[in-house]
Amino acid sequence: MLAESWLTALLAAAIPCVAARPDPDLWRRAMTVAGDTKACGLSDPAPTVKAPKTNPWAPISPEDAAAVWDYVHSPDVGLNLTAPANATQTDNYVYFVETLQTNKSQVLPYIDGDRPIPDKYARVVIFEGGKEVPVSQEYMVGPLPIDSKTSIQKLDYIFNGGSGGAVPYNARYYDGKRSAASEPLLKSIMAEIADITLELFDGVYYGSGDNRTNITPGSPTPVSFDGTQAYRNIMFRYPGLATYLAPIDLFVLLDVTGTDASKYFLKGIVTNSRFFPTVADLRKAYEAGELKSEFPQTRNTDWGLLNYKPEMGVRDLEDRLAPQSIELGGKRYKLDTEQQYVEFMGWSFYMSFSRTLGIQFFDIRFKGERVLYELSLQEAAAQYAGYQPKAANTALCIFEADSGYPLARHRTGASNDYGFSRLASVKGSALHTRAVATVGNYDYLFDYAFHVDGSLEITVRASGYLQSSPYYKNQSRFGPRIQQGTQGSYHDHILTFKADFDIVDTQNSLQVTELVTVNQTQPWYPELGSFAQMELNTTLMQTEQQFNWAPNGQAMYSVISSNLTNAWGEKRGYRLIPGRSNIHLSVHDSPWSRKQSTFLKSSLAVTRQHDAEVFANSWQNINLPEAPQHDFAKFFDGEGVDDEDLVVWFNLGMHHFTRAEDIPVTLYTEAVSSIVFAPQNFNDRAQEGDLRNRRWIATDAKTGKLEYEDYGIALPTCKVELEEPTLKISEWTTV
Template identity: 25%
Template structure:
């Protein structure tokens, strides 16, 4: 079956309706699931903005700019046609509003316009179903507000307006150009498989050294994995991205009001073709993704997901023995990686899902691309750093939400925490002295409210989904959740839109799995955050979490204060967050001991002999460089 979403704008009560259609690939039935999923009809004003709507808005803005010709010539060396608009969101202050600030930038071909604001922003009311009734409500320029572009022009002509005169940027000298400044050097190291890939991809299913994964891509919420198994046992039923929030600060209206919920724009839809040899290893397996949005024909983002085995150049484990007996044992850390990259306006998010040889799953997101910016005026540096002549890199936070439906040794799990404490005890062999002895404090959490850990608050260092069944050593078979994050502060709960992103209150929340709670948010929350279609906080209602089918909801993120080194792009170094799912007493020993890549040799062996040491075989197994296919990139074809 498939989900079809229709916008009915011409009905007596305009609305959004969702249908399940099937069976695939030749549907013969459909049923309305809107009430079942949301408890009622979804109001029409909550719909995401379409490409056609943006086109109509731009046409309105261009008409309004023509009313200020002398001002535009003076401020920007422009007639308006070489200025580009950037949307903000949400769109207003209350349910039913569809009023958006658009920030204007110099548009320079071949480079990111996001770093070239001209100081002009316009507020457009585009909520009416009749296009002719759309209006430009306000204009902002360099710290001042005006009722219209005509009023702005009148103030300028009267000499009552302070204008910052900007030159039209040149392509060869524009701030943020990514064009190379040095000639190409010799190629760096390449990663390749000397005897071909050791993983298998068939349709949407991957197998690799005991791992089995089904993968997919939702056009809006992005990458999602299902039925993750290791050695035949399911570890995770669903691992999926839910939402990406970018919340900004500025002393300009567009920047200060921006709270992007990227799922509304299309995290999966805007995952474009990956560049071989840079976005992913040259010899990775590249997979096309298909979707149907705002069209009656499907679209294909070719090669928009990649799969590869990665040699991290780090041992997974190793030991060199220099006492009693002399030997070396170890195993390379080779990891299966599933990757896709979403370009959401200015930012590029790199989504990684990694599968390790010890049964651990790693989820990681890196942010790169262009920062968003405001025109520098007044006390702008209270909200960021100056990164150009008139450009303020505006502070913001990135918060990312994931759903992790773990099934640890079956569907019925409980939640256990462990942490350390100190106890002061008399020294058993010297009673006049005391020892500060660390001990382990274990606790089973019984209710959802106990398992909702506030963002940035102290949390037990070990949190595990545990099975009722023990391993060989009589400990519950478990998987540990380990979060790597340095998130910013969550929006205050007093905010009128906070409930729409209430998942961000928690770094981790564990709830009972329910079919009626499939996602932590909705694509409709962006344009009506004041009456959210899905409110995650309502999922947490103190139900029991002992021996139940449980879901972990994880928030990771970071605060980003842009600085000079974010020009031209934010780098991935230090801008990666995520989490691990690690086996904890799930096995009787590290399962990687069975890896055929294991290495062991002793001082009594000829370590240069291929039979004694697999590493000695590499020189003969990889004598020839691989034949690399010709470089190809067609990512611009479908734009």
């Protein structure tokens, strides 16, 4: 099944994307500067720039969000809402308010023309447990700000599952209100078997507020298949900072269908890989001595913490500060913070933020010409392997950094006629827009790198605690033993992105250039007869479809302009280049991800752009694997994609073959996936000729005389000496 998805978990936890860095003033106090401080540019803020137009994708203001909250709670609106703090699962209450993404058809006449900026609307999710037929319903409120023209209506048009913005009660997000409703049943069951759990696991559960409780419950998703029923598969762990690594072999399965908690009941208990339908069945096996922990879990999980562990040994010179990136000479990007607009080395783009999608990029241009209308994350999900009930169904910062390699380099040797050898090297760098989202057991690092050559690289990395399982040696097919009583369950991480390409305009095609082998003859090689030779076979995709990267990389996929060519008559475009670990979901027919996760089941997909097909997924799909609120499969209805407004959907991710080195946490070095969008005849030549950050060196082969040209970009005339680090953890801040 899909473990708690990133989007769903972000909704539940409301955790901001943060990146830790030292406070700037403390950083400056920790170093001594000799020479011209200004020349170093270390303390210079980013230059400002005025965005060409007001950001039409920007989130609604806090003031508008508060006004929307007051508006929907007004008795005149008639929603009969209860304040969330006082609500139960049988009340109507607001779950969240966020921005409704403005339709592309409304934005383009404004951003490219002289039409007024489109109206803003809020998206409001209300859990309507107090209705005769309880549902979760989405609404749209606007236009904003609130005035006499503002109205509220059901938000149905962006969902294609048949019920619009409504989701059955049983399939709605399992929030704290629903959890509280089933808590009395769980406490009564656990109290009845407390003597068993105490002996087997040194653990008891009498409720989260009871001082006797010393184990922690956790529930996976989904809690429903089609909205007609609901259930909780509750696993238990030892509490602590590394609780995900300390599972115990106890699972309680509850039927929690409907809003009447008095009708909830026990479906069964699982331990020792055995299912017991009743407490009596469990007790019978316990009293017969049939239950025991083969590999008992340890309560002390210090081994799962990221603190320094000197017992692992000391590495020579590890007491020295590791290399750091410093923007000598000052920042080379410009910001309009009010409009969330950025310019860098020919690139320009707007940004927005959604509670359900995270960071979004809009109107991405290179040297004034649009490449992408939208680039955004759509979903982040994990599907696990395992035999236990849980395992089986389970801020932003901007900086420029050196690429670590030159953008271009070549040495031309001297000849008899030309007595100079030449060496040219062009510095490579990229503007990184980076966010880290901590969701439950993982820290997802999202990095969007805008390279100076006009290419755009998207990278995702995952680090954090494994969602592990109790270890049994006869279940090694699901993953290795990674600690005394812990198994690292194999799983897939899949992250789905939307790339709405507009190569200069909206008339685009998806070109497939295959590398094929053909037999041919050449008259100047008669002795070879017929022999194999490579050729390019170029076609255009004609209809919407899902597809995978070609084996051995023997195909190039490019979004090209239907009408525009470069100086050499070639169609202008951008190529999709697979990076590291471009995968899709391993299991295509799991009951926990059957129909609501179609987008995960291929590496790539192409569709025609529609305002009603703005998302690959619905955040409430997690509990509807058999009857999704929004069905990606319905996008593929035979529409043509040649000379149309195209959207490319792509997946990044990794097959997580768990290992002992995932303790204490998975490492970013190998849990990584990436893709590159690179110019493909978009320009007339490589985009490095206008970069002054280069060196041109000529050497006279006879005299050894050196001619050196730095094009006026010399190192700043300053000296920076870092003192011994003395900062305390408490002095660090988050941004």
